[in-house]
Amino acid sequence: MTTTLTTARAGFPGALAHEWIKFNSVRSTVWTTLATAVVPVLGAVFVAATESLQPDDTVLGGSLTASVPAQMLAAVVGALLITGEYGSGTVRTTFAANPRRATVLAAKATLIAALMYVLALVSCTLAYLIGGAMLDNGRYAQGEPLPALFGIAASFAVAGLLGLAVGTLVRHSAGAVTTVIGVLLLPSLLGPLFGDAQRWIAGVSPTSALEKLIQTSDATAETVGSLGPWPSLLLVAGYTAALLLLATGALRGRDV
């Protein structure tokens, strides 16, 4: 071996750098990520321009109406981060370069969580500022943007991680994307069918944590439960962490 390569090592920093290069050199993940950041801003402009707010809505809640679909995109990016590798066959190249699979998954998790947190923080703050500037002063309650915006950004990071966990377990892009969108969307869609249990069913979804954080008038105790926004976020983060552990176990035990 040449002396120049003696510093070579396949550890976490290398895995993270590899993941970053893989992420930003493929169009599908880059564009979906950009859409995640742009959708809340466009949503704020649309809602403010059309004044499509409930009278009891807050400026924060109204401006961030589109953060709910954007959160789904964050989960999709998380899923694509690993299913794209299975689909293209690069998963073997990746694990040949670094056979410590838990390290590789940790690098992916770090990438998606950091990326989504920063992008969502910037995008949702911008959306709130635009909405606030466009809407009439005093007509709607302002809402409490701080520290809620940090929680909103964190809910995007958690959604991305949830997507990554599901993607790791499912492996196929279409199946994983369908599953994560289902996990995010179905509780609120099917919730009403369960009567009194609705607030339990709908209340545990990542979407409901986000709705509580943006303080929208839709997030009533009847529909998404009375659990506060921060405990809701913690709950979602908790089961996402459990799912990621499960995914790590599956990844380590499987043939690729």
Added chain:
Amino acid sequence: MSGASPLPTVEDMIEARELTKRYGDKTAVDQLSFTVRPGRVTGFLGPNGAGKSTTMRLILGLDAPTSGTVTVGGKPYAELPAPLCAVGSLLDAKGAHGGRSAYRHLAGLAASNRIPRRRVDEVLDLTGLTEVAGRRFSGFSLGMGQRLGIAAALLGDPEVLILDEPVNGLDTEGIRWIRDLMKSLAAQGRTVFLSSHLMSEMELTADHLIVIGRGRLLADTTMRDFIETNSRAHTLVRSPEPEKLRGLLEAKGADVRLDARGGWRVDGPDALAIGDLARDHGLAIHELTPAHASLEEVYTALSKDSAEYRTHAVRNPKETVR
């Protein structure tokens, strides 16, 4: 390539011990034991479905063996601190993402093992891909894809190379390029292990052979011994009086068959005996060629029924480590 250690060491060997892999009730690799040594090209031969690719995935830790072990330089692949600098591998042409450029593909791999970025330019140059480095992989021909796979394998300047069907889809120029590259890497003292179902190609490239069929070891020997041990010499004869010649030969107990190229293919008496026999009977001979079966023929015979051969597998006791 630079800096290869002049003396091969056991540290660069691939060692499989009783390696077994079952998928459900199908046994892909069956108690396979072999050693791949440095300083020579070792060919890994077997028909499709013989277990070559599975064995290679087991070496690289991508699949876990059902039982048995396989190590590279005495360590399981998963324990190598910087795998790309110890083992370069090419599994199939689809090791890169269609949307990513060749340069970014290699840059990512370099980053993963903290290999200096200049190595990317070096391997692109070595594989002749510098001009197309910025192009996306989906626009690559099969041959360019194989070159990119080899560039990736050489990225960490590894002492061990594991290549699955590297000449697949290459034109004659590409095949010659790979052949020369493999030989020069082996000459530098590296361990080169490549699989192929193209036996004619293997005959020209490999010094040593590991042959498997149905997941089991059929042969582990030098290329020359493999052919000599497994093929009976025969002689090609052409005469203007073919029927008379056949009669004479068969009277001497020779096995005479029509050769695909015309003339007789004679098993039994050698060229000398046939020539003398023809002269004694005043027969003209237009061609008299001693021949060995090609690897292709030997291999076809060997793999026809692997069960028949496994009890007396052609392990050569004379074989020595260079």
